[in-house]
Amino acid sequence: MSIATTQKRGFGAVLWDYLTTVDHKKIGILYIIGGGFFFLLGGLEALLIRIQLIKPENDFISAGLYNEMITMHGTTMIFLAAMPILVGLMNYVMPLQIGARDVAFPFLNSLGFWLFFLGGILLNLSWFTGAPDAGWTNYAPLSVQSPGHGVDFYVMGLQLSGAGTLMGGINFIVTIVTMRAPGMTYMRMPLFSWTTLVTSILILFAFPALTVNLFLMMFDRMFGTAFFDIGLGGNSIIWQHLFWIFGHPEVYILILPAFGIFSEIIPTFAKKRLFGYTAMVFATFLIAFLGFMVWAHHMFTVGLGPVANSIFAVATMAIAVPTGIKIFNWLLTLWGGSITINSAMLWTLAFIPSFTIGGMTGVMLGSSVADYQYHDTYFVVAHFHYVIVGGVVFAILAAMHYWWPKMFGRILHEGMGKLAFWTFFIGFHLTFFIQHFLGLMGMPRRYWVFLENQGLDTGNLISTIGAFFMTFGVIVFLINIIYTAVKGEKAPADPWDARTLEWAIPSPPAHYNFKQLPLVRGLDPLWIEKTEGKGKMTPAEPVDEIHMPNGTILPFIMTLGFTIASYGFIYQVDHKGWLIAVYAGMAIALGCMLIRSLKDDHGYHITKEELEREAD
Amino acid sequence: MTENTNTNKINSFQKEQNKVEMRKQIITFALMIFFTMIAFFAVMLGVSSTFVIPLILILAIVQVGFQFYYFMHMKDKGHEIVSGMIFGGILVAFLVIITFVAITWW
Amino acid sequence: MSHDHSLNPETMPEDPAKATMEGKHKFLGLWIFLGGETVLFACLFGTYLALRNSTAGGPSSQDLFGLELVFLMTLLLLTSSLTSVYAIYHMKNNNFKKMQLWFGITALLGLSFLGLEIYEFAHYITDYGFTFRSSAFGSAFYALVGFHGGHVVFGLSWLIAIMVRNAKRGLSLYNAPKYNTFGLYWHFIDVVWVFIFTVVYLMGMVG
Numbered sequence: 001m002s003i004a005t006t007q008k009r010g011f012g013a014v015l016w017d018y019l020t021t022v023d024h025k026k027i028g029i030l031y032i033i034g035g036g037f038f039f040l041l042g043g044l045e046a047l048l049i050r051i052q053l054i055k056p057e058n059d060f061i062s063a064g065l066y067n068e069m070i071t072m073h074g075t076t077m078i079f080l081a082a083m084p085i086l087v088g089l090m091n092y093v094m095p096l097q098i099g100a101r102d103v104a105f106p107f108l109n110s111l112g113f114w115l116f117f118l119g120g121i122l123l124n125l126s127w128f129t130g131a132p133d134a135g136w137t138n139y140a141p142l143s144v145q146s147p148g149h150g151v152d153f154y155v156m157g158l159q160l161s162g163a164g165t166l167m168g169g170i171n172f173i174v175t176i177v178t179m180r181a182p183g184m185t186y187m188r189m190p191l192f193s194w195t196t197l198v199t200s201i202l203i204l205f206a207f208p209a210l211t212v213n214l215f216l217m218m219f220d221r222m223f224g225t226a227f228f229d230i231g232l233g234g235n236s237i238i239w240q241h242l243f244w245i246f247g248h249p250e251v252y253i254l255i256l257p258a259f260g261i262f263s264e265i266i267p268t269f270a271k272k273r274l275f276g277y278t279a280m281v282f283a284t285f286l287i288a289f290l291g292f293m294v295w296a297h298h299m300f301t302v303g304l305g306p307v308a309n310s311i312f313a314v315a316t317m318a319i320a321v322p323t324g325i326k327i328f329n330w331l332l333t334l335w336g337g338s339i340t341i342n343s344a345m346l347w348t349l350a351f352i353p354s355f356t357i358g359g360m361t362g363v364m365l366g367s368s369v370a371d372y373q374y375h376d377t378y379f380v381v382a383h384f385h386y387v388i389v390g391g392v393v394f395a396i397l398a399a400m401h402y403w404w405p406k407m408f409g410r411i412l413h414e415g416m417g418k419l420a421f422w423t424f425f426i427g428f429h430l431t432f433f434i435q436h437f438l439g440l441m442g443m444p445r446r447y448w449v450f451l452e453n454q455g456l457d458t459g460n461l462i463s464t465i466g467a468f469f470m471t472f473g474v475i476v477f478l479i480n481i482i483y484t485a486v487k488g489e490k491a492p493a494d495p496w497d498a499r500t501l502e503w504a505i506p507s508p509p510a511h512y513n514f515k516q517l518p519l520v521r522g523l524d525p526l527w528i529e530k531t532e533g534k535g536k537m538t539p540a541e542p543v544d545e546i547h548m549p550n551g552t553i554l555p556f557i558m559t560l561g562f563t564i565a566s567y568g569f570i571y572q573v574d575h576k577g578w579l580i581a582v583y584a585g586m587a588i589a590l591g592c593m594l595i596r597s598l599k600d601d602h603g604y605h606i607t608k609e610e611l612e613r614e615a616d
Numbered sequence: 617m618t619e620n621t622n623t624n625k626i627n628s629f630q631k632e633q634n635k636v637e638m639r640k641q642i643i644t645f646a647l648m649i650f651f652t653m654i655a656f657f658a659v660m661l662g663v664s665s666t667f668v669i670p671l672i673l674i675l676a677i678v679q680v681g682f683q684f685y686y687f688m689h690m691k692d693k694g695h696e697i698v699s700g701m702i703f704g705g706i707l708v709a710f711l712v713i714i715t716f717v718a719i720t721w722w
Numbered sequence: 723m724s725h726d727h728s729l730n731p732e733t734m735p736e737d738p739a740k741a742t743m744e745g746k747h748k749f750l751g752l753w754i755f756l757g758g759e760t761v762l763f764a765c766l767f768g769t770y771l772a773l774r775n776s777t778a779g780g781p782s783s784q785d786l787f788g789l790e791l792v793f794l795m796t797l798l799l800l801t802s803s804l805t806s807v808y809a810i811y812h813m814k815n816n817n818f819k820k821m822q823l824w825f826g827i828t829a830l831l832g833l834s835f836l837g838l839e840i841y842e843f844a845h846y847i848t849d850y851g852f853t854f855r856s857s858a859f860g861s862a863f864y865a866l867v868g869f870h871g872g873h874v875v876f877g878l879s880w881l882i883a884i885m886v887r888n889a890k891r892g893l894s895l896y897n898a899p900k901y902n903t904f905g906l907y908w909h910f911i912d913v914v915w916v917f918i919f920t921v922v923y924l925m926g927m928v929g
């Protein structure tokens with residue numbers, strides 16, 4: 001055998017490795033690749049929307065296709081792009097940060113990924129036969145009445161990927177509670193691990209509402225029940241409540257990890273301990289708590305009555321307080337620090353003002369009386385893009401630059417990173433700032449065309465031009481990835497002179513993460529060792545054999561079964577023959593569960609000798 | 617239990633403890649059945665609804681408390697995180713119920 | 723296998739279900755899952771409460787429900803909760819046979835509960851023509867009670883699978899957590915039922 005073949009495994013072997021992996025790092029990378037793929041799809045959809053709106057009464061795409069486009073764009077971006085990429089980062093980084101060798105439920109972790117991914121694929125298969133077209137909020141009765149199978153794909157696709165997310169959430173909570181390294185007390189955990197914990201708690205309590213809601217929708221559409229059917233005494237407001245009881249916590253599921261990412265990057269590049277660590281942790285919990293109390297601010301115009309509207313308005317505005325605490329703590333961390341400005345830091349610095357604008361429009365929207373004017377206009381579109389793009393997407397890009405060396409052992413190219421940043425940043429504000437004014441002038445959201453000479457022409461043109469800038473930025477970022485993979489500078493274990501545990505191990509880490517679990521002596525453990533002149537972690541245990549879980553193909557096959565069954569559910573409405581797919585799919589999935597529970601799987605051990613052979 | 621030789625060697629203190637615990641569980645069970653019977657009889661006997669609805673709801677909550685704290689051992693040590701999760705769930709559950717009773721249109 | 727998990731009186735820890743790391747994970751993971759289930763059932767209860775009077779001219783709860791049957795079902799399920807406590811008690815004493823016996827009784831009680839529920843639904847459908855399509859009330863009723871029934875089915879399959887699986891192997895540190903998590907799950911099913919008989923059946927009769 002030549003040296004080349006021993007070093008480079010065949011494509012088949014790599015594929016099999018990833019299909020069967022239960023390693024949290026590989027699963028994290030899978031999440032990021034999957035989420036990145038859907039991000040590109042959603043971005044393409046966004047571009048088509050903006051091209052349609054480049055001029056008045058455009059007919060670039062038809063009205064029906066336009067509705068499908070906005071629905072798929074929103075659904076894809078929230079469920080299949082932003083959240084999975086964040087979950088991928090949590091998967092990769094959190095166990096390293098708390099000094100764990102693994103997660104608590106490696107099997108569930110892999111199952112969660114496949115459910116997300118195949119759920120997303122299922123949803124996107126709808127493009128071939130007609131995509132969902134009732135908006136990402138999918139309000140009844142519009143959605144119940146929507147012809148064709150588009151909404152059915154929405155229901156089944158999200159049901160699958162939602163189940164995956166829930167498993168991921170439980171896994172993270174248990175991991176953080178039980179698997180922290182010696183000395184890693186809760187109040188020594190890095191903020192990103194904290195936000196992972198709190199986000200997982202939000203997932204745990206928010207996603208069941210989505211599950212139930214989708215279930216009701218599925219039965220109304222496929223089996224003739226009457227939950228949302230006014231004629232039989234149903235009530236379509238139930239959908240809205242359940243959707244937003246899930247939906248508002250969902251936006252915090254997106255933004256809290258982003259906050260965590262910035263709370264890692266700022267101290268690293270300002271060379272200062274995070275200002276107000278305790279307040280940051282407390283604010284995270286407060287945001288999570290309040291996040292459950294405000295969902296009806298999406299329903300101010302439904303007619304809940306003045307009392308309910310007032311309560312929800314006050315609660316909504318209250319969220320600005322803990323959010324403000326965070327903003328000030330970041331600013332005070334930067335204050336007087338010796339700041340390095342690179343790509344990761346550019347995204348971070350751009351986040352602060354951009355997100356703050358989004359927060360301020362949020363408070364405006366939270367004023368229930370004023371919301372009668374803003375609701376369902378481009379003002380709302382501008383608001384949520386400022387928080388989601390200016391907050392979440394900026395965070396994801398910052399995190400890519402920050403953790404890329406750890407994940408792939410190479411540093412992303414700085415020049416291209418900066419080019420991507422500036423074009424995307426300028427494009428973002430071009431696209432969305434003007435939309436505030438379009439909205440205030442009365443341009444409703446989700447309309448296929450607008451009319452000439454109503455003062456909307458220029459604004460829409462500028463907005464579309466901005467979208468092209470952002471597209472350019474994304475393309476540069478993609479080129480950067482390819483360039484880095486081929487020619488990128490090799491990364492040392494700690495390229496940023498950083499503070500937390502993940503930087504104490506090689507880049508990329510060994511599959512067991514830590515040869516010896518580290519002894520944590522305080523917040524920013526690696527930094528403590530550096531300031532005390534040691535520069536590396538003290539081991540908390542002698543080198544000893546390590547217990548690892550076995551890889552398995554079962555999660556993938558199980559999910560395949562569920563996906564086949566979902567397909568059957570969608571089409572059995574037309575022809576009962578499709579019930580075969582339901583039964584077959586369920587049989588496959590249940591069979592896998594049975595194998596899983598009947599076959600003992602004790603994992604394997606890496607011996608002491610093997611560990612000692614590997615250099616560190 | 618004497619016929620089983622396997623258990624004889626187990627720490628007798630531990631065994632005694634398990635037995636005391638089991639006795640508490642049986643008392644719990646008896647109370648649960650008792651509460652259930654009160655609830656059913658109150659409704660069957662046609663007690664006025666303004667009185668009976670709060671009554672049966674309270675009985676249900678107390679009974680569920682028994683399940684959680686005794687049958688499921690939430691009273692024991694090492695259940696702090698567990699309690700946090702359950703009470704978090706109950707809080708959200710409460711919000712959901714209030715919403716559907718109070719501000720959903722008919 | 724370098725690491726043997728089987729139990730003998732010397733290796734018997736105080737609580738075999740939580741003696742290993744995997745056991746601790748399973749224990750905590752299941753409880754956290756139950757926190758999520760609480761919200762899941764709250765949403766179904768909420769939907770039911772919003773729709774319980776929307777009979778659309780069809781049968782109402784007073785027309786349908788018979789409390790004797792529900793009382794019997796309640797007794798069966800509550801008792802099955804106690805029998806599973808007995809089973810866990812024997813697990814802690816490392817008495818595998820008795821544990822299997824009491825879990826077997828639990829399964830029988832659960833099965834009889836399920837039988838009565840199926841009978842109940844069949845009775846509503848054939849005698850009253852009351853299905854989940856009849857009215858919003860019908861949809862909400864079958865969704866809530868059916869979801870609970872689905873949990874019973876899942877729980878029973880799970881229990882039977884681990885009982886059969888381990889019948890010959892005896893208790894070990896590897897399978898004790900599985901029994902224990904099943905026990906917790908089963909109690910939770912009972913908790914949900916307590917609210918179902920109170921909110922659906924008893925309150926449904928009061929009006």
Ligand code: HEM
Pocket residue numbers: 137251252254255297298316317319320323358359360361362363364365366367371374375376380383384387388391392
């Ligand atoms: C200071 C904090 C915030 C406040 C006060 C706030 C308030 C609001 C209000 C009142 C609405 C409803 C507007 C309407 O439909 O008439 C809204 C919509 C929205 N917000 Fe926020 N928000 C805040 C932060 C966030 C964050 C952090 C995110 C996401 C990361 C977010 C995402 C969204 C989305 C996606 C919508 C639109 C939902 C839709 O109708 O499709 N918001 N916000």
Ligand SMILES: [Cu+2]
Pocket residue numbers: 247248251294295297298
């Ligand atoms: Cu909101």
